Amino acid sequence: MELDALVTGVQSGNRRALARAITLVESGRDDHRAQATELLSQLGTEKHALRIGLSGTPGVGKSTFIESFGLALTARDLRVAVLAVDPSSARSGGSILGDKTRMERLSRDPMAFIRPSPSQAEMGGVARRTREAVALCEAAGFDIVLIETVGVGQSETIVSQMSDVFALLLAPAGGDELQGVKRGIMEMADLIFVNKADGDLKSQAMRTCADYAGALRLLRKRPQDPRDFPKAMTLSAIEGDGLDAAWAAITELAAWRQDNGAWDDARRDQALFWFQEDVRSGLMQRILADPTLAARMQALSAEVAAGTTAPSVAAATILNADPT
Numbered sequence: 001m002e003l004d005a006l007v008t009g010v011q012s013g014n015r016r017a018l019a020r021a022i023t024l025v026e027s028g029r030d031d032h033r034a035q036a037t038e039l040l041s042q043l044g045t046e047k048h049a050l051r052i053g054l055s056g057t058p059g060v061g062k063s064t065f066i067e068s069f070g071l072a073l074t075a076r077d078l079r080v081a082v083l084a085v086d087p088s089s090a091r092s093g094g095s096i097l098g099d100k101t102r103m104e105r106l107s108r109d110p111m112a113f114i115r116p117s118p119s120q121a122e123m124g125g126v127a128r129r130t131r132e133a134v135a136l137c138e139a140a141g142f143d144i145v146l147i148e149t150v151g152v153g154q155s156e157t158i159v160s161q162m163s164d165v166f167a168l169l170l171a172p173a174g175g176d177e178l179q180g181v182k183r184g185i186m187e188m189a190d191l192i193f194v195n196k197a198d199g200d201l202k203s204q205a206m207r208t209c210a211d212y213a214g215a216l217r218l219l220r221k222r223p224q225d226p227r228d229f230p231k232a233m234t235l236s237a238i239e240g241d242g243l244d245a246a247w248a249a250i251t252e253l254a255a256w257r258q259d260n261g262a263w264d265d266a267r268r269d270q271a272l273f274w275f276q277e278d279v280r281s282g283l284m285q286r287i288l289a290d291p292t293l294a295a296r297m298q299a300l301s302a303e304v305a306a307g308t309t310a311p312s313v314a315a316a317t318i319l320n321a322d323p324t
């Protein structure tokens, strides 16, 4: 497809064009990269969606939540795009199939667009690719972009750095133990949703929610947010309970931040962060693409690891070297 047609297709909200555009930004080929950059530049940055980051360990119910929450949003006449950040190359075809069945109704909804994550991907690439996919969804006029990640390693940080609101999905805890959620991840969360608050699990979910509410109160307050944020709530993705309250909390927080300028500040900081990040990783790629420099990187890495050369001295050696 010609680039012009792709630009028009994305801008008119055509889902096929959007899917093709995302395939283009995901491609590792140099000529595709150049086209992707041209595409993004032609699409501009004017249109904004509400970007919601959602993290949760395997099995907490992310897919089930996205299906029911997504349908609740499209029922409100909102167009919803779902993207996944999955750094684990180990994700089996099985769970992607599982997603198709768990998000079956949403994937057939003309108001929704679901993009499963490609299986092979390293972290730096994941971040750039997802960010560009978000930008494409915004250019296609989606109102909401949901960015899902399974909580491993750096992926929450990456997702929270490209979200306006970041939610953590949890399951009812077994004992009175909090589920080993790392402090850093708690600190990123604007909202904690304790899922599966139904049937036998309901009272357990409410206890877990109270525990997390207590833990959140101990974290540093964000002076720019409403006083009761970050907050913990229960919901049932299967039964649909709590979804309206979850949406109300998200929109309350979003509106509050838009009014007091925190929204624009965060978007600006995120844009600067990713700009610098892209330059940084681009420079590293250039170094590694140069055989002499790549060999020197490797030799210096060994010296740094052995403790015979200081990291800053090794870095200066690379940065001061002439490209071949």
Ligand SMILES: Nc1nc2c(ncn2[C@@H]2O[C@H](COP(=O)(O)OP(=O)(O)OP(=O)(O)O)[C@@H](O)[C@H]2O)c(=O)[nH]1
Pocket: 056, 057, 058, 059, 060, 061, 062, 063, 064, 065, 095, 098, 102, 150, 195, 196, 197, 198, 199, 201, 235, 236, 237, 238, 239
């Ligand atoms: N009781 C109850 N079970 C739920 C609820 N939501 C999800 N589940 C169940 O929890 C299991 C995992 O749900 P998924 O939606 O696949 O969870 P996930 O977080 O997407 O899992 P991964 O994709 O493997 O990371 C399934 O058996 C769901 O039926 C809920 O609200 N209540």
Ligand SMILES: [Mg+2]
Pocket: 062, 063, 064, 099
């Ligand atoms: Mg899932």
